[in-house]
Amino acid sequence: MNQPVDRPQREASAQSLVAVLTARLLTGSSATAILEDWCAERGFPDAQxxxxxxxxxxxxxxAAQRDHFNLAAGETVRHRRVRLVCGPYVLSMADNWYVPARLTPAMNRSLDTTEVPFGRVVNALAPTRRTLDLRTLCAVGADPEPDMALFTVTALLATPDGVPFCAVEETYFGGVLRR
Structure with a gap:
């Protein structure tokens, strides 16, 4: 028979999960791939x-974001704001500022017309990801609500030869801890 899990143990478990996810996001090259793996590991009904x-x-x-891009004459920056959803849960909110001229026409079309996450769209570029900032937004309790903002990651995506093409700000919610 299963014993009930007490609140301190549940709280430690939630904090541990946030620490694991944060570590993966800080060292990985694609938040999309990390979240898809995370959802599969946690048993979400649809890890897509x-x-x-x-x-x-x-x-x-x-201004700081524009400076990261070192824009050439005529280059512009677009913004795309999305909720990343897995099954019934909103995992994160992402603001992507990207340089369309540094992506392929097919990538730009996909970003404009589909629900495909940015990381999957640009995967063929083999991007690198450099974390610029991590902010904790609240203390994680035993059972954070799915819509509770937990932490924010700011990062810069670049091609393997170091050409930056996207600045991203991702806010992660309690939904990432669900199953």
Whole structure:
């Protein structure tokens, strides 16, 4: 017979899961791939991520983001805001600022017209990912609500030869701890 798990043990478990996920995100090259693996490991019913676009949420890049890109004359930056969803759970909210001229036309079409996550769309570029910032947004309790914002990661994606093409800010929610 299963013994009930007490609150301190559940809280330690939730904190441990957040620590594991954070470590993977800080060292991995694709948040999309990490989240898809995470969902499969945790037994989510459908480990295939969807990027639900949030239209009308356009945010111009900040000066620091534009500086990272070292834009050539005529290059522009686009913004794409999505909720990354796995099954019934919103795992994260992602703001991607990217340089369309540094992606293929097919990649740009996919980003404009599909629910395919950014990391899967640009996977053929073999991107590298450099974390710029990690912020904890709240203390993780025993059972964080699925919509509770847990932490934010800011990162820069570049081609293997170091050409940056995307700045991303990802906010992760309690939904990542569900099964």
């Amino acid at each position: 991520l969807r990027a639900e676009r949030l239209p009308g949420c356009e945010r111009p890049p900040e």
